[in-house]
Amino acid sequence: HQLPPTISATRSCFSAMAEMQDSHNEMELYSPNPEVRGMTCLNRDAFDKTIHVPVIKIKKEIINRLMKSLKHRLIQRPSLKRVIEDPKDDVNKLVLLDPYKVKSIDSFDESDHVLFKQFDVNPQVSQYELQLTYENFKCEEILRAVLPKGQDVTSGFSRVGHIAHMNLRDHQLPYKNVIGQVILDKNPGITSVVNKTNTIDSTYRNFQMEVLAGEENMITKVKENYVTYEFDFSKVYWNPRLGTEHNRIIGFLKARDVLFDVFAGVGPFAVPAAKKNCTVYANDLNPESYKWLLHNCKLNKVEKRVQAFNTDGRDFIKTTIKKELLKYADMPSAEEKPSLHIAMNLPALAVEFLDAFKNLLEEEPCNSFILPTIHCYSFSKDDDPLQDVKARAESFLGTTLEDCSMHLVRNVAPNKEMVCISFKLPSSVLFQRLSDTGEPESKRPRTAEAFPLPHVQQSRNS
Numbered sequence: 087h088q089l090p091p092t093i094s095a096t097r098s099c100f101s102a103m104a105e106m107q108d109s110h111n112e113m114e115l116y117s118p119n120p121e122v123r124g125m126t127c128l129n130r131d132a133f134d135k136t137i138h139v140p141v142i143k144i145k146k147e148i149i150n151r152l153m154k155s156l157k158h159r160l161i162q163r164p165s166l167k168r169v170i171e172d173p174k175d176d177v178n179k180l181v182l183l184d185p186y187k188v189k190s191i192d193s194f195d196e197s198d199h200v201l202f203k204q205f206d207v208n209p210q211v212s213q214y215e216l217q218l219t220y221e222n223f224k225c226e227e228i229l230r231a232v233l234p235k236g237q238d239v240t241s242g243f244s245r246v247g248h249i250a251h252m253n254l255r256d257h258q259l260p261y262k263n264v265i266g267q268v269i270l271d272k273n274p275g276i277t278s279v280v281n282k283t284n285t286i287d288s289t290y291r292n293f294q295m296e297v298l299a300g301e302e303n304m305i306t307k308v309k310e311n312y313v314t315y316e317f318d319f320s321k322v323y324w325n326p327r328l329g330t331e332h333n334r335i336i337g338f339l340k341a342r343d344v345l346f347d348v349f350a351g352v353g354p355f356a357v358p359a360a361k362k363n364c365t366v367y368a369n370d371l372n373p374e375s376y377k378w379l380l381h382n383c384k385l386n387k388v389e390k391r392v393q394a395f396n397t398d399g400r401d402f403i404k405t406t407i408k409k410e411l412l413k414y415a416d417m418p419s420a421e422e423k424p425s426l427h428i429a430m431n432l433p434a435l436a437v438e439f440l441d442a443f444k445n446l447l448e449e450e451p452c453n454s455f456i457l458p459t460i461h462c463y464s465f466s467k468d469d470d471p472l473q474d475v476k477a478r479a480e481s482f483l484g485t486t487l488e489d490c491s492m493h494l495v496r497n498v499a500p501n502k503e504m505v506c507i508s509f510k511l512p513s514s515v516l517f518q519r520l521s522d523t524g525e526p527e528s529k530r531p532r533t534a535e536a537f538p539l540p541h542v543q544q545s546r547n548s
């Protein structure tokens with residue numbers, strides 16, 4: 087097409103620009119100076135770098151109207167102003183363009199030229215000497231430049247309130263303080279960066295951690311499914327990836343149902359269940375979890391509906407759950423019967439606690455007895471994790487589960503899945519059977535009844 091005369095006249099300027107840009111190695115334009123490689127203590131000044139970028143002058147009074155249309159041609163760098171004052175020019179401002187997108191006048195398309203004509207812009211391109219600083223580099227660019235070439239640069243972290251929680255690999259450890267500081271600098275709202283230092287799970291499932299950068303304070307506040315929790319992240323278990331799973335279980339509950347949470351942590355099942363008007367019995371062995379569980383019940387104004395316990399899960403099953411199951415045994419009418427649910431989220435061990443339900447109650451069930459539904463979590467490294475967890479649950483219950491629902495919660499590590507098995511506790515497990523002589527028939531073979539539960543097979547949360 088025929089270009090307007092003013093634009094044709096500036097074509098040579100664009101070509102000159104293109105040549106200038108071609109002489110740059112594109113990959114290197116935005117990469118930090120090579121001197122930063124191997125830095126183990128962050129020196130932000132070492133990132134200062136001068137590059138040349140295309141720039142056009144646009145009259146101050148029309149600049150705002152043009153910016154939207156030019157959006158895709160503007161330079162994109164963190165914390166970089168794209169429109170700058172020219173101290174020698176009262177009439178125009180300089181607009182910084184993306185050197186990868188504007189190489190010559192041909193980089194502008196017909197609609198740009200129409201726009202320039204409409205606003206009487208002479209798109210004369212000149213080169214501008216731009217001083218890049220540490221602020222103008224992205225987190226990944228900085229870490230890639232600092233860590234040894236060819237090594238994996240993971241800048242990923244889990245966010246728990248103001249804390250960025252990392253799990254650095256051995257080769258990253260010499261650079262841990264730089265990594266921590268860069269994560270802190272580049273992520274608004276993060277004021278502390280920690281690295282997990284233990285590889286073996288502790289009893290309370292909290293992490294041993296080292297502060298890499300920022301504040302030492304580990305008391306943090308998070309929101310999950312619109313519920314607020316506070317806790318000391320260094321002393322209790324919290325996993326920001328379980329929100330969907332917590333919500334899934336809460337979805338099974340309705341007002342006036344009862345939830346027993348054997349391994350309750352700081353309350354991510356207990357508090358939302360109580361908010362749904364359920365009666366909750368929540369337990370955790372860790373005194374710190376128990377403390378923050380109580381705190382979170384108050385924080386969310388549900389303390390009247392939650393009874394908290396600080397004991398071993400087996401003891402909780404054999405005392406509190408046993409006592410409360412009997413209480414719900416004789417409910418007058420079918421409509422008034424709540425459903426009873428038992429959450430057991432301690433995936434490394436929970437199935438092993440299932441045998442605590444064997445022969446828990448002495449009497450034969452009356453007709454109206456409400457059998458609880460158990461939601462028990464487990465890890466599995468088996469090729470068939472669902473079958474593996476089912477088989478292990480059955481072996482601890484001492485019965486086959488004819489009808490249960492299996493849910494693949496998440497992939498925890500390569501070849502390690504977290505699974506939830508839900509089933510109605512068979513009465514044959516819960517009640518001691520008496521023989522004709524009145525003795526418990528503990529060795530009698532058992533089979534489970536059918537438990538109508540929604541089947542969610544192989545669905546997975548992230």
Ligand SMILES: C[S@@+](CC[C@H](N)C(=O)[O-])C[C@H]1O[C@@H](n2cnc3c(N)ncnc32)[C@H](O)[C@@H]1O
Pocket residue numbers: 289290291322323324325328348349350351352353354355369370371372375397398399400431432433
């Ligand atoms: C994986 S966390 C789950 C916490 C919470 N339910 C959740 O979903 O986030 C397991 C919890 O079980 C607690 N715990 C570990 N061993 C226990 C035991 N023998 N009895 C009771 N609680 C235990 C830990 O302190 C931890 O808070």
